[in-house]
Amino acid sequence: xxSEKKLIAELQSDASKEIAFRHLVSEYKERLYWQIxxxxxxxxxxxxxxxxxxxxxxxxIKSFKGESKLHTWMYRIAANExxxxxxxxxxxxxxxxxQLKTDAVKKLETDIYFEGDAFQLQFQKAxxxxxxxxxxxxxxxxxxxYTFEELSEIMDTSVxxxxxSYHIAVKKITEYIKTNEML
Amino acid sequence: MMNFTRNKxxxxxxxxxxxxxxxxxxxxxxxxxxxxxxGFTIPQNYFNTAEAEICxxxxxIRPKVISLPKLIAISASIAAAVVVGFLILNPIKSVEExxxxxxxxxxxxxxxxxxxxxxxxxxxxxxxxxxxxxQFDFLNEDEVEQYIMEEINPRFWPTSMVGN
Numbered sequence: 001x002x003s004e005k006k007l008i009a010e011l012q013s014d015a016s017k018e019i020a021f022r023h024l025v026s027e028y029k030e031r032l033y034w035q036i037x038x039x040x041x042x043x044x045x046x047x048x049x050x051x052x053x054x055x056x057x058x059x060x061i062k063s064f065k066g067e068s069k070l071h072t073w074m075y076r077i078a079a080n081e082x083x084x085x086x087x088x089x090x091x092x093x094x095x096x097x098x099q100l101k102t103d104a105v106k107k108l109e110t111d112i113y114f115e116g117d118a119f120q121l122q123f124q125k126a127x128x129x130x131x132x133x134x135x136x137x138x139x140x141x142x143x144x145x146y147t148f149e150e151l152s153e154i155m156d157t158s159v160x161x162x163x164x165s166y167h168i169a170v171k172k173i174t175e176y177i178k179t180n181e182m183l
Numbered sequence: 184m185m186n187f188t189r190n191k192x193x194x195x196x197x198x199x200x201x202x203x204x205x206x207x208x209x210x211x212x213x214x215x216x217x218x219x220x221x222g223f224t225i226p227q228n229y230f231n232t233a234e235a236e237i238c239x240x241x242x243x244i245r246p247k248v249i250s251l252p253k254l255i256a257i258s259a260s261i262a263a264a265v266v267v268g269f270l271i272l273n274p275i276k277s278v279e280e281x282x283x284x285x286x287x288x289x290x291x292x293x294x295x296x297x298x299x300x301x302x303x304x305x306x307x308x309x310x311x312x313x314x315x316x317x318q319f320d321f322l323n324e325d326e327v328e329q330y331i332m333e334e335i336n337p338r339f340w341p342t343s344m345v346g347n
Contacts, residue, residue, distance in 0.1 A: 021241060025234050033230070037223055047233060054237045058244065116222020123218050142214075143221055167210050174213045 004070050011061045021061075025054055028071065031144070032078050038139040039082045041104045041124070043113040049085045053078045072153045075146075079136055079154060101128040126176035130169055137162055138169040 002010075002023065010020035032053060037046035056077050064073060090100040105128045108114045108121060116124070127135060137155065140146045141162075148159045148166075155162065 018241075022234075022238055025237050029230055029234055029237075033225075033233070034223075037225075038221055041223075043223075043225060043229075047229075050233060051237055051240065055240060055244070058241045113224045113226070114222055115224050116218070116220075120218045120220070120222035124221070142217070167206070170210050170213050173217070177216075 008061075008064065008066060008070055012064070017061075021058055024057070028074060029054075032074065035075060035078055035140060035144050036082050038143045039079075039136060040086060041108060042111070045085065045089070049078070049081050052085070053081045056081065068153055072150065075140075075150075075154045076156075079140075083132060083136070097132070104128070122177060122180060123173070125180075126173040129176055130172060134165050134169045134172075137165045138173075141166055 007020055007024065010016040011024065013020075029050065033046060033050050036049045036053070037043065040046050040049060053074065057074055060077075064070070068076075086097065086100060090097045093100065095103070105121075105125050108116070108124060114121075127138060130138060133155075137151060140151060140154070141148070146154070148162050151157075151162050152159045157165075
């Protein structure tokens with residue numbers, strides 16, 4: 001596997017950028033997709049955000065100064081793009097973000113790309129009740145298995161703060177599920 | 184420096200360890216009850232087609248070529264917005280500040296404000312700011328015009344506002 005330093009150098013050189021970018025997409029597309037999908041829920045939306053994320057990486061790679069790891073930088077772009085996408089979608093549909101999330105979860109019941117059972121659906125409903133930032137932290141940690149240290153770099157927040165956010169999210173989800181009698 | 188509680192055998196644990204342990208343990212138990220998978224699936228061959236599509240889209244990204252008159256117009260608009268923004272935040276109060284305004288105007292007039300869109304891309308660095316974070320909709324055209332008319336010396340008015 002190509003070293004990150006070499007990959008960045010190749011991405012920043014006009015001569016090797018295209019090949020290096022293909023390598024980057026091939027390497028990170030799945031991880032980024034699932035990070036996004038667990039946040040936006042709908043496959044088509046996740047596809048849009050994934051494309052926007054890589055286009056932004058492509059356009060901004062020259063200004064990447066290596067102050068964080070390349071993948072951390074991309075995960076941060078993906079997180080920002082996902083949040084921006086949902087905000088824009090809510091504005092376009094003239095809905096509150098809460099309403100948009102509620103609708104998105106409801107849509108899962110008939111979504112051909114959601115094969116979860118009733119409990120998984122209830123779990124998604126519970127996650128949708130979390131505030132945006134907490135929801136992002138929870139989904140990235142729970143489904144994508146990011147470490148708190150990685151999350152700390154991505155979210156620019158202390159590990160302690162993230163752990164506490166995550167624990168609060170777990171409590172809220174548990175409460176929601178208990179209230180709705182699924183546990 | 185972290186404080187520790189000593190027991191009789193001289194072993195130590197961090198302060199509040201047992202309270203926090205209980206909370207963390209309950210959290211772990213709650214997590215055990217959650218579904219292990221999200222239930223989301225993807226269309227067949229999605230990742231292959233997505234990869235091809237993303238790479239194709241980048242092929243169409245070419246350096247932006249902007250005609251000279253358009254570039255001048257854009258540069259002037261940005262410069263004007265910077266000046267107006269500066270004045271809104273810092274109304275002119277003294278002769279010294281007035282002189283600063285004159286310097287800014289001369290700076291713009293003498294075409295020192297040279298930049299291209301690659302440099303702008305560098306300035307609007309993703310690591311520091313996202314263009315999505317910039318909100319322009321609070322700038323009402325009429326209010327800006329009124330502000331310029333009331334607060335700025337007529338010699339700085341755009342020619343369209345001076346009239347014939």
